[in-house]
Amino acid sequence: MTDSAIQNSSIDAVITWVDGADPAHKEKLENYILSIGGQRPRAAGAARFHSLNEIEYCVVSLLKFAPWIGTIYVVSDDQAPGFIKKLAGTKYESRVKVIDHRTIFAGYEDCLPSFSSMSIASLLWRIPDLAERFIFLNDDFSLIRPLSPDAFYRDGKVVLRGSWKVQTERRVIKKIVRWFKGCFGLEEKDNSNSRVRFIGVQENSARMFGYMENVFQLEHNPHPWLKSVWRDYCERNPDSLRANISFRLRSALQFVPEGFSAHCLLKMEMAIVDNQLRTLQIKPGDQALIRIRAKLAQAERDESYVFACFQSLENAPPEALTLILGWLDRRIGDLDHFLEHETDSCR
Secondary structure, eight states: OOHHHHHHSOEEEEEEOOOTTOHHHHHHHHHHHHHTTSOOOGGGOGGGTOOSSHHHHHHHHHHHHOTTOOOEEEEESSOOOGGGGGGTTSTTTTTEEEEEHHHHTTTOGGGOSOOOHHHHHTTGGGSTTOOSEEEEEETTEEEOSOOOGGGTEETTEEEEOEEEEEOGGGSHHHHHHHHHHHHTTOOOOOOTTSOOOHHHHHHHHHHHTTOOSEEEEEOSSOEEEEHHHHHHHHHHOHHHHHHHHTOSSOOTTSOOHHHHHHHHHHHTTOEEEOOOSEEEEEOTTTSOHHHHHHHHHHHHHOTTEEEEEEOOGGGSOHHHHHHHHHHHHHHTOOHHHHHHHHHHHHO
């Protein structure tokens, strides 16, 4: 596809989602854990699959603040968010579609069921009729202000948010620790089955494209991708794709699709780095109520905050959860309110 064709094509959005409280999902996960010995790894922690209906705020925010988006795809495992039924008979019914894992894993059924977001996201480009340009979001992301397409795509290139950092293994302190352990005969700890650090899997992605010293560390926000870049790489490197999607749970040995896309496009000189727009990031399980209040107030005042990420709301104390959900209701609102407002505006 030529640059001009890309620039004039539509832009879709893709959201990965799971309802961890669904008995069928729980059974699939428990059966898989039993098949690998019965010990639940950190990557199978309940928080990874919990949902407090953040997906509804995510979808409504896209409809409200980015009406130029073509189709919003929700990718899940034989599930559908409850609010989808409310779209029936509205003008948005055809704009929000649920895509099952079996669709994107066609030909790779031996890798199902999959509980790894990195495995699943590696195949999003296989969604039928997906636009060349699409924005990838986790279900805990939302927009909180109106955005234009050039926030994600500009001059035929994608817009990345982040900065270059020295890779962990190349940092001086890491080298000193390794030297010290070598002097005293201490073994390096195998971290392949421990906590999967986002920076670690980004570094895996950087090395795939020859960036051995540095890594482009992405900000936590929605990510613009190009479908053809994914398709072309996976067709040329089928073994690399299969290796990544073969992990049923998140692994430190995987490459993270966000990092893959960023480093691939940087290598191809098809990316622009622009950090003017910012993300409100709330971790209610780790942050004090006074800090959450301050961060919400700052996002209200500062118009550079256009994205929001509310991580692990299930860990929020009751007062913090009430505060956050109230803020989201005022800032974005649920689907009922959005549809009612749309109806009123058409009268």
